[in-house]
Ligand code: SF4
């Protein structure tokens with residue numbers, strides 16, 4: 001039975017422990033009943049090459065030289081569940097919500113397909129259903145329904161070496177700080193997500209400088225929503241009118257897809 005979560009939760013990915021097994025990627029697909037998409041080999045073992053509307057998390061394979069040997073860094077990426085999410089601030093119909101438990105949830109039935117969230121997100125997370133008749137955006141949910149049920153996210157549960165830990169935000173942050181203190185030769189002195197974009201509910205520890213393994217390190221440490229609306233207001237058309245039109249289209253689109261769905265059930 002769902003319980004009321006009063007303490008914000010967080011997840012920490014310790015990249016020094018990740019073995020690149022992709023168990024998290026498979027568990028996420030499985031739990032969220034996402035379809036697969038055909039991929040092509042591009043000379044890199046990251047597959048698919050980026051998150052997409054059916055893939056909420058991927059494990060990036062970064063190959064580099066370390067003391068003349070080939071070494072790998074494995075980087076699991078997903079929504080960071082920002083404390084002050086720019087996606088929620090940018091969405092004109094309130095399809096995103098930052099919940100008290102930590103997850104930034106998303107209601108696709110409200111989405112009007114404007115893709116402002118995609119422009120606003122500093123981490124490039126929301127992905128559009130380009131191949132669907134009635135497209136909306138998709139992203140990791142932090143397994144909000146599992147958390148509400150007192151469980152950990154599916155990806156965390158599946159991780160064989162416990163490279164991801166989950167729990168109360170304060171405890172997870174304290175654990176990250178303690179690991180750096182206890183092993184200064186192993187970790188760089190940076191908890192990614194502690195301050196980026198005003199802080200996020202997902203954080204990372206690494207032995208390699210974050211900017212060398214694909215992380216954006218130029219993200220402001222102040223919350224982004226204030227900046228977001230300023231940027232979007234510059235878009236040269238009447239946003240209010242456009243939103244009203246798109247909302248009307250979304251209403252009829254969703255009504256249409258509901259009718260089709262009902263017909264399929266009846267048929
Ligand atoms: S990472 Fe992007 S999609 Fe996720 S909560 Fe932050 S702004 Fe929103």
Ligand code: SF4
Pocket residue numbers: 027028029031032056057078139140141142143153154155156
């Ligand atoms: S928290 Fe849930 S939705 Fe997000 S990556 Fe993990 S399994 Fe997927």
Ligand code: SF4
Pocket residue numbers: 017018019020021022023024025059074076158159160161162163164
């Ligand atoms: S399940 Fe854990 S060890 Fe395996 S790829 Fe994901 S984060 Fe890394």
